[in-house]
Structure formats: structure tokens, C-alpha cells
Amino acid sequence: MINLHLGNIGQIIQLAIAPVFLLTGVGTNLTVLTNRLARIIDRSRVLEDMVSAQGAETLSPNMRIELDELYQRSHLINRAITLSSTCALLICLVIAALFLGDALDLHLDKIVAALFVSGVLALIGSFIYFLREIFVATKTLRRQREHGARFLP
Template sequence: MLTSNAVSTIAQTIQLSVAPVFLLAGIGAILNVMAGRLGRVVDRARMLEQLHPKSVGPEHDRHVWELRLLDRRISVINASISVIVMSAIAVCLLVALLFIAELTHLEIGNAVAIVFVLAMALLILALGLFLLEVRLALRSIRIREELLERKGRRSLP
């Protein structure tokens, strides 16, 4: 049977682990956004793969250019997802280490700090890759000048 001191220790450890758990929830939300973007990129690539054989001339060249860009975006977002999942794993490890340290009275404060710094570094890297993917996406949505011109009218300044 647990003593009141043991229950108090467990309660304090749970309080310590609340912040990393909120961090984990935030990482999960970011991961959800990344997975959604990946799905949209894959859908667009599949659509272009169907149009590619039927296209010729400048249209074909645009399809090839966009497929290359989509391939790059898929690679970047996959890397971002992998890194953010590693960050989430590090946060889970951090929570486990907090409990292990508290319950076994081990002095592993340095390990806890290192795991926290690792989780933050991985999160920063994942967000940087996500920003890169967003920048790549913006490159693909530029509207071609010929589509903006009206026949018989000047284009806007």
C-alpha cells in the first residue's frame, strides 16, 4: 500500500510533467497540420501525374516543373514530420525520466536537461523544415502573367 508520502511524491511528479505534456499536445497539433499538407501535396502530384502524359509544349514543361517542386515538397515535409515525431518521442522520454528520477531518487537532472534541450532542438529543426516547405509551396502558386492579361485590355500596374 502506498504511503501518503509516496502519494505526495507521485502527485508532485505529475505536476512536473504537466508542462511537457502540454508541449506534447502542441507537437501533436503541428504534426496534424504537417500530415494534412503532405496529403494535399500527394493529391496534387497524383493529379499532375495523370495530366502529364496528355500535355505538350509549355503546358508539359509547367507540369514537369511543378512535379519536381512537389517531389521536393514531399521530401521536405516528410523530413519535417520525422523530426517532429523524434521531438515528441524525446518529450515522452522526458516525462518518463521525470517519473523515474522522482520515484527511484536517482540524480539524473543532467539527463533530464539534455533530453529537454534535444526535444527543443528537434522541434526547432522540424519547424524550420516546415517553413521551408511553406516557402516552396508559395513558389508554386505564383499566377502566370499570361493568365492575368485580358484580351484587348492593359494589365494592372
């Protein structure tokens, strides 16, 4: 039988505030990551359209390098998005476990702690992949500046 009292709900909501703020930050992070992925996809399509219109033999070495870097960046961003989404899911489970533990009088403190730490570790992993993607993008920009080439039609 579920045993919830108004005072208990207030305490649970207070406990759930920190995970909710973290969830808000993760949502913002996901927005940034998906916007970067969209830009990578758009740039890849431009280059791939150039190749299909002019033929693969017109693909310069710099264009091949840029396409390879774009594919590398997309994989890094996809991993970051996966880890951020995993973090969001784990934080949602933390909030649910807080309410269920109190409502059903279960001692889920170790589960809540494990879920929260796992969520934070997933977020750390997401930021690491995000940083790696930024480093690849910066390297691409530096290379293009040195060679004076960007291949937009």
C-alpha cells in the same frame, strides 16, 4: 525497490505538466504537417495520372516544374514530420525519466534536461523545414499566377 509516495507523485505530475503541454502542441503540429503532405500527394497523383493518360510527351515545362516542386515540398514535409515525431518521442522520454528518477531515487536531472533541450531543438528543426516548404509552395503559387496556368483537368 520502487519507493513512491503520494506527495512525490503529485510533484512529479506538476513537473510533467509543461512537457505534456508541449506534447499537445507537437501533436497539433503533426496534424498540420500530415494534412499538407496529403494535399501534396493528391496533387502529385493528379499530375502523374495526366502524364500516364496522355503520355510523357504531353508534359509541359510548367507541369515538370510543378512536379519537381511537389517532390521538393514532400521531402521537406517528411523531414519536418520526422523531426516533430522525434520531438514527441524525446518529450515522452522526459516524462518517463521524471517518474523513473523519482521512483528509483535516481538523479536524472541532467538526462531530463538533455532530453528536453534535444526535443526543443528537434521542434525548431521541424519548424524550419515547415517554413522552407511554405516558401516553396508560395513560390509555386506565384509562378502559376504569373503564367496563368494550373493544370487540373
